[in-house]
Amino acid sequence: MxxxxxxxxxxxxxxxxxxxxxxxxxxxxxxxxxxxxxxxxxxxxxxxxxxxxxxxxxxxxxxxxxxxxxxxxxxxxxxxxxxxxxxxxxxxxxxxxxxxxxxxxxxxxxxxxxxxxxxxxxxxxxxxxxxxxxxxxxxxxAIIVGAESASFRMIFQLATRLPVMVTPQWVHVACQPIAIDDVIAYLLAVLDLPETAGEVYEIGGPDVLTYRDLLTETAAVATGREPIIVPVPVLSPRLSAYWVDLVTDVPAGLAHPLIEGVRNPVVVTDDRLQRLVDIELTPFETAVRDAIEAETGDGGVVRKRAATRGTE
Structure with missing residues (x-):
């Protein structure tokens, strides 16, 4: 082909x-x-x-x-x-x-x-x-977790650069991130499944999290600590986009549309493709660890946490 x-x-x-x-x-x-x-x-x-x-x-x-x-x-x-x-x-x-x-x-x-x-x-x-x-x-x-992913880079930089965050209510919105390796596996799989032609599928990782969870778990993996997050009702996604500009290096042309999109829950409700394709989905923590190591070549706290969990 x-x-x-x-x-x-x-x-x-x-x-x-x-x-x-x-x-x-x-x-x-x-x-x-x-x-x-x-x-x-x-x-x-x-x-x-x-x-x-x-x-x-x-x-x-x-x-x-x-x-x-x-x-x-x-x-x-x-x-x-x-x-x-x-x-x-x-x-x-x-x-x-x-x-x-x-x-x-x-x-x-x-x-x-x-x-x-x-x-x-x-x-x-x-x-x-x-x-x-x-x-x-x-x-x-939804969010694809991997080195060089703009959406994940935004989450990573927010999570690791701010020990205290005042955030909009959107931190309670549900999200189902997926590891880049799993996305590639699905993209390859449909190529060899003619029955997937003309179909629309939803794909996601094994963990459904809030955006607050994404921030705290990313910080814990990367630094060993979790930031303090204080949601306030007066901070809209549009206003928070300008706050993201100050904290991250993600270009505004990417960050602003992504931030405006967090008002929409992004969770898989149709798992037909997961039932067609046998993929061992990557947990969010593992995907974060892989992304950090691919980006920096340094597991740091990540390796220590993985080793500790392996001995529990």
Missing amino acids: HVLVTGASGFVGRRLVAALRDTDHAVTVLVRDASTYDPAPDVTVVEGDVLEPGSFEPSLDGVDVAYYLIHAMDADGDFVERDRRAARNFERAANAADVDRIVYLSGLGDDGDDLSPHLASRRAVESTLAEGTADVTVLRA
Whole structure:
């Protein structure tokens, strides 16, 4: 099978390409700047931008399945409009190239909720891609825990830089994070399961936590202590986004849409894919430990805690 990975230089895309190299599939990647991408010898690199029709279509030549891993939040301006335009361009090009299937990594959240602009944009991309002739498989995930994940980096920096936090009421909202390795495992699994074509699935790790739990458990793993968290009703997600700007180095173009999205519970309510795919899901604490070690190469308190728990 010939597989295309868009967004191949991103957090998820790079790991997916590495995993695909251990399969029998031919792999092509689409990147905006080939000069900054260091491909493996057996990976075909095509330069192009889905926002510029005519620049990226050669990447789809002979492709059976395309992974669509493109999100526009990290750029300036209206990311909702760019997401919509990029998805429309890709859907039309995939039609013209007779691509059989598109696999899209979307965001978890109940469609009945008043979705944040971030999650609403993800839904719009799902709908746009599905208007074409290719079958679309959608995987919806909440926070992906791993080194270089913007959402996890934001949580990690908040948890480790502030011993006391005054937070909005959203810290009580439920979330189901998932380890990056588990996301990659699901993305690979659907490739070889034809019955997943045209389906929408929810994926998450084994732990359902509040955002308060995410902060305290991350701090405990990283530093051995838990911060004091004081929720107050007058601090809205929008106001807290500016507070995040002061404490973390996550670009505002990423942080603000993510923070606005925390008003929506993001918990798996449909476990059909988990029943189809036999994956041993990674506990949140283990995912945090793996992310820190991948980022810094230093387990520190993390290894001590793991060793202590192993002797209990």
